[in-house]
Amino acid sequence: MLIQPVDYRDPDAAKKFTESLHNTGFGVLTNHPLSQTLLNTIYQEWYEFFQTDAKHKYNYDTEKMDGYFSPKVSETAKGFAKRDLKEFYHVYPWGRVPSEVSNAAREYYEQGNQLATELLQWVEDHTPADIKAKYSMPLSDMITDSDMTLLRVLHYPPLNGDEEPDAVRAAAHGDINLLTVLPAATQAGLQVLGKDDAWHDVPCDFGMLIVNIGDMLDEASQGYYPSTIHRVLNPTGEEAKKSRISLPLFLHPRPDVVLSERHTSGSYLQERLRELGVKK
Ligand SMILES: O=C(O)CCC(=O)C(=O)O
Numbered sequence: 001m002l003i004q005p006v007d008y009r010d011p012d013a014a015k016k017f018t019e020s021l022h023n024t025g026f027g028v029l030t031n032h033p034l035s036q037t038l039l040n041t042i043y044q045e046w047y048e049f050f051q052t053d054a055k056h057k058y059n060y061d062t063e064k065m066d067g068y069f070s071p072k073v074s075e076t077a078k079g080f081a082k083r084d085l086k087e088f089y090h091v092y093p094w095g096r097v098p099s100e101v102s103n104a105a106r107e108y109y110e111q112g113n114q115l116a117t118e119l120l121q122w123v124e125d126h127t128p129a130d131i132k133a134k135y136s137m138p139l140s141d142m143i144t145d146s147d148m149t150l151l152r153v154l155h156y157p158p159l160n161g162d163e164e165p166d167a168v169r170a171a172a173h174g175d176i177n178l179l180t181v182l183p184a185a186t187q188a189g190l191q192v193l194g195k196d197d198a199w200h201d202v203p204c205d206f207g208m209l210i211v212n213i214g215d216m217l218d219e220a221s222q223g224y225y226p227s228t229i230h231r232v233l234n235p236t237g238e239e240a241k242k243s244r245i246s247l248p249l250f251l252h253p254r255p256d257v258v259l260s261e262r263h264t265s266g267s268y269l270q271e272r273l274r275e276l277g278v279k280k
């Protein structure tokens with residue numbers, strides 16, 4: 001399976017990009033409008049933040065889910081026994097941002113949310129009529145005034161060899177939300193499970209933007225846009241001595257939005273968070 005990067009400036013970008021999402025659950029954009037300077041600032045200052053004990057002042061709120069998730073509470077992917085080798089911080093528009101970092105993450109949240117909104121419109125415009133007829137409302141309306149979209153700043157620490165056997169940076173999982181927007185991280189490692197049942201590297205050259213479908217859009221589109229399983233591999237050799245920082249933005253609808261006959265966005269999220277072991 002080859003995920004073919006699409007140039008955001010191509011007049012046919014929306015068509016090519018949504019075809020890729022339909023066929024693979026993933027799409028990759030080049031020449032996207034997100035500021036690389038802003039991304040570099042975030043990678044640098046949050047890397048430094050994760051090196052300090054200050055992070056513990058912001059331990060995550062078990063109800064609202066904003067704040068810092070240490071490696072001890074980090075997610076266990078559905079069906080796995082070992083926790084992922086990662087720590088992360090959830091930024092919500094109404095939530096806490098550490099005083100140790102600048103406003104860059106909030107600025108990026110705005111930019112990322114705007115682009116995600118445009119890409120969701122592409123998805124909607126290229127949904128076949130029979131599938132579209134089953135959306136409870138236009139996709140763009142599902143996110144209007146939503147304050148559930150979250151920016152996750154992820155730090156995968158260097159591996160020192162005493163990790164539990166079988167523990168990986170991110171075990172195979174699908175995302176919960178509608179769409180995920182993920183700028184190329186500071187290191188390779190992201191792979192997607194193809195229809196051929198083999199793992200494939202996701203193109204991740206510097207400056208690329210990776211977008212993938214989450215379970216909520218899979219549910220609402222009855223699988224037309226498939227949520228695809230992905231993982232982050234442990235690096236080896238010299239790469240293992242380095243941290244990896246990545247920055248997924250998870251686009252979420254309002255909790256009251258009806259996704260399907262079975263689920264609202266709210267009921268779906270609560271079920272999935274319990275499965276991940278981060279919520280009781
Ligand atoms: O770090 C990455 O490249 C991907 C992270 C991811 O899949 C997630 O947090 O859901």
Ligand SMILES: [Fe+2]
Nearest residue numbers: 173174175230
């Ligand atoms: Fe993911």
